[in-house]
Amino acid sequence: MKKNNWAEYQKEIADDKYYYVRSCIRQNFFPGSEAAFLNILRNELGRDICDDPNHTSCTGIGYHSDIVPLETTMAVIARQFAMMTEAGYENMVASCITSFGLYSEVIDMWEHFPETEEKARENLYKATGREFKKPKNLAHASDVVFHHREAIAARGKHRLVNASTGAPLRGVEHIGCHYAKIFPKKGVGGSEFPYVLAGMIEAWGGEVVDYPERRHCCGFGFRNYLVMANRGSSVANSKKKFESMAPYKPDFIVANCPGCAMFLDRWQYAISEMEGVTYGENGGIPVLTYEELAGLVLGYDPWELGMQMHQVPVESLLDKMGVEYDPGAKYLGRDGKYIGRPEDTALGGCSRC
Amino acid sequence: MENTIAIIGGGVAGMQAALTLKELGMRPVILEREERLGGKLNTWDRLFPTWTPAREVLDPLLEAVRGAGIEVRLGAAVEGVSPDGRGVTLAGGERLAAEAVVVASGFDLFDARLKEEYGYGIYDNVITSADLETMFREKRVLTADGRVPRRVAILHCVGSRDEKVKQNHCSRVCCITGVKQAMEIRELYPECEVFNFYMDMRMFGPGYEEIYRQSQEEYKVVHIRGRISEVSPTLDGRLQMKTEDTLIGRPMKMEADMLVLLVGMCPARSNRSLAVSGNLSLGDSGFFAAADAFRGNTRCGENGRIFFAGTATAPKNVGESLNEGTAAAWQAYRSVKGGASW
Amino acid sequence: MVDWGYTINKPRAIAYDANDHTWENALQEAVPVLRSCIGCGNCTATCTAGNFVPFNIRKLQTLVRRGEYAGLRKELDKCMLCGKCRLVCPRGINTRKMIVTLKRLLAQPVAAGIPVAPGAASTAGQR
Numbered sequence: 007m008k009k010n011n012w013a014e015y016q017k018e019i020a021d022d023k024y025y026y027v028r029s030c031i032r033q034n035f036f037p038g039s040e041a042a043f044l045n046i047l048r049n050e051l052g053r054d055i056c057d058d059p060n061h062t063s064c065t066g067i068g069y070h071s072d073i074v075p076l077e078t079t080m081a082v083i084a085r086q087f088a089m090m091t092e093a094g095y096e097n098m099v100a101s102c103i104t105s106f107g108l109y110s111e112v113i114d115m116w117e118h119f120p121e122t123e124e125k126a127r128e129n130l131y132k133a134t135g136r137e138f139k140k141p142k143n144l145a146h147a148s149d150v151v152f153h154h155r156e157a158i159a160a161r162g163k164h165r166l167v168n169a170s171t172g173a174p175l176r177g178v179e180h181i182g183c184h185y186a187k188i189f190p191k192k193g194v195g196g197s198e199f200p201y202v203l204a205g206m207i208e209a210w211g212g213e214v215v216d217y218p219e220r221r222h223c224c225g226f227g228f229r230n231y232l233v234m235a236n237r238g239s240s241v242a243n244s245k246k247k248f249e250s251m252a253p254y255k256p257d258f259i260v261a262n263c264p265g266c267a268m269f270l271d272r273w274q275y276a277i278s279e280m281e282g283v284t285y286g287e288n289g290g291i292p293v294l295t296y297e298e299l300a301g302l303v304l305g306y307d308p309w310e311l312g313m314q315m316h317q318v319p320v321e322s323l324l325d326k327m328g329v330e331y332d333p334g335a336k337y338l339g340r341d342g343k344y345i346g347r348p349e350d351t352a353l354g355g356c357s358r359c
Numbered sequence: 360m361e362n363t364i365a366i367i368g369g370g371v372a373g374m375q376a377a378l379t380l381k382e383l384g385m386r387p388v389i390l391e392r393e394e395r396l397g398g399k400l401n402t403w404d405r406l407f408p409t410w411t412p413a414r415e416v417l418d419p420l421l422e423a424v425r426g427a428g429i430e431v432r433l434g435a436a437v438e439g440v441s442p443d444g445r446g447v448t449l450a451g452g453e454r455l456a457a458e459a460v461v462v463a464s465g466f467d468l469f470d471a472r473l474k475e476e477y478g479y480g481i482y483d484n485v486i487t488s489a490d491l492e493t494m495f496r497e498k499r500v501l502t503a504d505g506r507v508p509r510r511v512a513i514l515h516c517v518g519s520r521d522e523k524v525k526q527n528h529c530s531r532v533c534c535i536t537g538v539k540q541a542m543e544i545r546e547l548y549p550e551c552e553v554f555n556f557y558m559d560m561r562m563f564g565p566g567y568e569e570i571y572r573q574s575q576e577e578y579k580v581v582h583i584r585g586r587i588s589e590v591s592p593t594l595d596g597r598l599q600m601k602t603e604d605t606l607i608g609r610p611m612k613m614e615a616d617m618l619v620l621l622v623g624m625c626p627a628r629s630n631r632s633l634a635v636s637g638n639l640s641l642g643d644s645g646f647f648a649a650a651d652a653f654r655g656n657t658r659c660g661e662n663g664r665i666f667f668a669g670t671a672t673a674p675k676n677v678g679e680s681l682n683e684g685t686a687a688a689w690q691a692y693r694s695v696k697g698g699a700s701w
Numbered sequence: 702m703v704d705w706g707y708t709i710n711k712p713r714a715i716a717y718d719a720n721d722h723t724w725e726n727a728l729q730e731a732v733p734v735l736r737s738c739i740g741c742g743n744c745t746a747t748c749t750a751g752n753f754v755p756f757n758i759r760k761l762q763t764l765v766r767r768g769e770y771a772g773l774r775k776e777l778d779k780c781m782l783c784g785k786c787r788l789v790c791p792r793g794i795n796t797r798k799m800i801v802t803l804k805r806l807l808a809q810p811v812a813a814g815i816p817v818a819p820g821a822a823s824t825a826g827q828r
Contacts, residue, residue, distance in 0.1 A: 198475035218591040218599040234706050242710035253594050279703050560739075572792075575737040581766075584740060604715060606740045606763045611715040 015196040019153040020097035020143040024055040025090040029102035030063045032295075035268045038312025039297040040101055043147055046300055050161055051154055055099070061089050066104035070228040080126040081133065083112050088130060088138035098141040099150055103263035106146040107184025110192050113140060144192075146185060148262035148296050152194055152202045155209040163305030166212030169328025174213040175257040178291070179203035180247075180270060182263025183223050203260050206296060210303050212257075219250035225273075226265035244273040252285040258323050259293045267295050275317045278352035290318035290353040302329055309335055319354050362386045364691050365447045365457040367437045367633070370398025371677055372669025373463035374420045375684025376691075380461075381427045383692045388455065389429060390447065392436040392629075396421055398465055404495035406677060407532075407539040408566040416677060437464070437629070439636030444664025444694075448636070459664040459691040462633065462647060463684065466624040466670040469518025469526060476589045477517070477620055484508075484598060485590060487517075487622045488536055495540075500547055504596070508551050508616035511544050512600060513537045514587050515557040519623035528644040530623035530674040534561045537621045538571050541580040554613070555582045556602055564676060585611070590618060624674040637665055647672045657687040664694045720768030724806050728765055731802040735762065737792045744786035744796055750779045758786060762799060774807050 024047070028040055047053040065082050068074035086109075090098055100106040116123035130136055151158070159165075166175045181200045186193025195201030198221065204214045225243025230236045247270070251259075261267035271293035278284045285291050293316065294302075301311045308329060313320045314336045324331055339345045362385045366373045369391030377387035395401065397420075403413040424431065439448035446456040471479035471487050479485045483503035486494075494500045502508055515537050519530040534557065541553040560582070562568040574580040585602040593599050597614045604611045626645035634641050639659055642648040649672050650658040656672070659665045668687035669680035729735055738759075745751050745759045756779040765773070777800060786796040 196475060198478075199481065216592055218593055220591060221589060237705075238707040238710040242712070245709060246712065276705065277709065280705060280709060572737050576734060579736060581736075601714075604763070604767060607715070607760055607767065607769075609713055609715055611717055611767065613717040 015191065015194065015201075017145075017149065017192060017194055018143060019145045019149045019194075021153065022053050022097075023095055024053065024097050024099040024145075024150065025093060025095035025141075026055050026057050026147075027061050027064065027086055027098060027100050027102075027105060028057075029100075029105065029264045030067060031268070032101060032264045035264065035271075035315070036295045036298065036312055037315055038301070038310060039295040042297040042301040042306065042311055043101070043151070046158065046297070046304065047150070047154075050304060051157055053154075056090075056093050056095055058089055058093055061086055064100075064102070064105040064108050066102065066108045067228065069108060070104065071232055072229070077125070077129070079108065080112055080115075080122060081129040083109060084126040084130040084138055085134065085136065087140060088134070088136035090141065091138045092136070096139070096142040098144050099147050100144070101147050101264075103146060103182030103184045104265070106144070107182075107188050109141075109144055110189050113144065114189065116140075146202075146262065148185075148202050148206075149194060151296050151300055152205050155206050158300050158303060159209045159211075162210065162303040164303055164327050164329055166207060166210045166299075166303070166327065168326050174211055175323075175326060176215050176254060177203075177207040177212045178215050178217065178220075178251050178254075178256045178259040179207060180220075180224065180259060180261040180263075180266050182261070182266050185262060203262055203296060206299065207260065210299070215251060215254045215256050217251045217254050219247045222247055222250075224261075224263075224266040224269050226269050231265075231269070240269070241273050241276055244269055245277055248274065248277070248285040248291070251291070255287060256291055257326055258299075259291055260296055260299050261293065262296055267293055271317045275351055275353055282352070284352055286318075286322075288319075288322035288354060292316065292318050292320040292323045294320070294323075302327060305329075307331065309338070317351075317353065360386065360456065361458070362695065363388060363455075363457045364459050364461060364688075364695070365390060365437075365440075365455055366461045366463055367440070367447065368392075368398065368463040368465050368669075368671070369396040369431065369433075370463060370465050370669065370680070371400055371416070371420060372465070372671075372680040372684040372687075373398075373461070374424050375681045376461045376463055376668050376688040377429045377684075378420070378423055378427060379685045379688035380692060381429055383688070385692060385695070387429055387461075387688075388457070389424070389431045390435040390437050390449070390455070391431065391433050394433050396424065396431060396433070399468075400677065402489060402492060402496075404492045405539070405543070407535045408564065408570050410539075438632055440633050440639075440665060441636075442638040442665075444637075458695045459666065460637075461666045461668055461684075461687045461691055462639075462671050463668040463687070464627050464629055464633065464671050466646075466674065467627050469524070469530075469622040469625050471517055471620045471622050473524045474517055474521075474620070477514070477587070477618065478590050478592075479620060482590065482592055482598060484596075484617045485620065486617065487620045488513075488533070488540060489622060491540055491619050495543060500544065502596075502616050506616065507548055508544075510552040510554070510615045511541075511617045511619060512587070512598075512613070512615040513541055513553065513555045513619045513621060515555065515621050516586065517620040517622050518625065520558065526623055526625060526644065528623075528646075528674065529561060531561065531563060532674060532676050533621040533623060534559075535564065535567045535570075537619075538562075538567075538574045538580070540619060542570070542574050542578045545578045545580060553578075553580045554615070555580060556585055556587050556600075557582055558584070558586055564678075583611075587618075624670060627671070630671070639665065642672075646670075657683055657690055662694075664691070666691050666694075715767050715769055717767060721770075722768045724770060724803075725766050725768050727806055728762075728799065728802055732795055732799045734792060734794050735766070735799060738762070738794060739792060741791060743789040743791065747785045747789050749781050749783045749785060754779055756780070758796065758800075765803065773803065777803055777807065 047055045065074045065079045069079045186197040190197035225240040230240040274290050298311050337347045364387045366389045369389045380387040400413050436450040437447045444460045518526050585605045587600045587602045589601045591599050640648040666687040668683040745757050750756045
């Protein structure tokens with residue numbers, strides 16, 4: 007039913023020489039994702055990407071929670087750009103959707119209110135003695151994976167198809183609000199029919215599920231989650247999405263936002279505890295980051311990708327894809343030491359490990 | 360050539376202007392971009408508020424134009440107009456000398472794909488009011504897979520009163536079109552529910568309010584005050600719509616088999632080149648700006664020889680466009696032959 | 702059991718398709734002219750009760766016409782049946798009949814075949 011009209015929205019995505027800015031929270035929630043991204047670009051695709059230890063948070067979480075003023079945010083972002091300039095790069099790639107949105111927003115504000123850019127330059131120079139050039143190309147990391155999706159497919163060891171039946175796996179794609187709802191033209195496919203994740207699913211053999219609440223926000227919303235009194239509405243938004251997507255029997259959810267992936271995964275547990283309801287045929291719908299999805303396609307070990315840290319067990323998806331994995335290694339750390347295992351939950355826990 | 364008046368556009372306003380000028384002894388030449396006369400009315404089935412078949416308005420006009428021996432040039436797109444009204448330039452560069460020009464170039468329908476949230480061109484059963492008229496003409500109002508719809512939703516103001524798509528104006532005739540189409544669906548399928556989603560009901564013409572009320576009471580069309588914000592597909596091939604029932608103050612969701620978008624009237628794409636070449640001013644929305652809103656509706660200035668008729672200046676209904684054809688013709692005649700300027 | 706410190710919010714959206722439209726249909730059959738309401742609010746503006754207690758007769762009947770009956774009885778009890786709303790209605794809606802019809806619907810025992818509407822369950826059939 008859904009016809010492709012995304013082609014009308016194309017954005018320029020740099021092909022090489024990236025300066026990478028990380029997410030504040032993803033390394034805790036999906037600890038293998040950013041490492042997988044760097045590995046795919048460097049070792050699979052032979053691209054130059056700079057992972058600079060000197061860069062910082064973009065202040066996004068503080069900014070959107072009203073605790074970091076705009077001037078401070080601009081100065082911090084100016085410093086990020088200075089780091090990129092000093093490292094000799096022009097193409098910035100953000101790991102986090104809110105960072106991507108905030109960089110886009112600040113660049114746009116500087117365009118419309120040049121005096122704010124002057125002020126940011128002045129503040130940065132006074133505080134650090136640094137100067138900067140604005141990025142020539144700004145992309146989200148999912149844009150970059152989208153850009154290289156065919157090359158990844160060509161190198162892939164697995165496809166998003168049911169290994170025993172050959173049927174395409176059904177993927178729900180969830181786009182972070184700050185990816186294209188602030189600047190629809192800065193997102194592949196625009197804001198209503200974004201194609202950035204759908205393009206990956208299709209290139210890797212899967213089928214995209216278009217369900218009624220596809221465009222609905224996951225509900226994270228910073229204050230809506232950070233303040234406990236508001237969490238009821240935060241989780242209710244995710245629940246609305248689960249209820250809407252469940253009849254389509256999706257095999258997995260893939261998200262491109264740190265918050266979305268985290269909440270779509272963890273809220274399934276919260277809902278199962280609070281209301282005794284689970285979604286999906288296996289006690290939960292696995293939620294992946296796009297790097298994890300790319301990693302599985304490329305044949306990476308799921309535990310190397312950090313997928314043991316998911317709340318919803320991913321084994322159902324691994325089995326469908328025909329990914330080989332060692333159940334006994336799930337809770338072994340990188341040094342082979344047992345890291346402990348969580349208690350079983352209604353989501354199935356690790357009864358099979 | 361002496362007494363030649365170039366008429367840009369062969370829709371109802373242009374034809375009416377030509378007929379009037381012919382009667383006044385002038386030599387009107389209708390320049391029509393398409394391969395047939397009649398303009399948008401060719402595509403419409405029946406007209407509000409009387410359910411009159413569009414052909415019954417169009418055919419006598421076409422017959423009269425033919426009978427009067429009016430010169431008609433089809434496939435003749437006008438690209439420029441002389442600022443003094445002494446001629447026009449056709450696509451391809453041909454120049455046609457004239458003593459005055461009547462701009463009756465009409466409107467374009469809003470491209471519903473620009474309102475991406477409704478999924479026109481993506482979801483099969485999201486159609487426009489113009490598509491529905493085609494279905495009415497073909498007597499086949501069915502979903503894409505050939506089913507009789509059980510519920511149809513009609514959304515007002517698509518491409519009207521919406522700065523997101525640079526259409527700030529009200530297209531006027533969509534409200535009454537929505538009421539008409541809702542009633543026609545109910546006539547066709549008495550079992551089919553019809554919901555109209557509106558922001559304001561603008562029943563500006565004689566008999567319009569009466570049929571609005573008739574649609575509510577007799578035809579049981581439900582009018583819900585609120586714009587649809589988003590349309591998505593459901594598992595069983597229907598459409599899910601989100602809106603606010605603003606008379607209650609709560610969001611609402613509802614499914615339908617078919618969604619009709621009442622697409623607005625946009626300034627014709629040709630307005631810009633005509634305006635630049637002829638030194639004509641455009642209003643905020645891009646329609647031509649007439650001399651004034653009272654006594655100068657069909658004139659471009661105090662002593663000019665360029666006149667306007669129909670939807671070139673603003674959204675209008677068929678009757679208003681016809682009247683302006685007559686008014687513009689008289690003023691063009693006076694500008695050439697002299698006489699009191701009223 | 703985990704103490705979450707919060708619960709999951711219930712949806713506020715009117716789920717038109719999930720709602721029961723029995724009473725809505727019964728009301729519109731009894732007072733067909735109600736369909737011609739243009740939401741002007743004249744009834745509420747002049748309402749004896751609504752000027753001193755939170756009571757909005759325009760909104761109340763709109764809710765019923767969407768299949769939303771929660772709190773209906775409590776609301777209806779606020780009406781003083783003075784009839785001023787009927788005098789001012791530009792569409793000639795018999796608002797008094799509308800109120801009485803709703804009260805009758807609420808009073809019908811469940812056995813009469815009228816499904817118990819959400820929010821009306823506790824009071825239906827008591828009179």
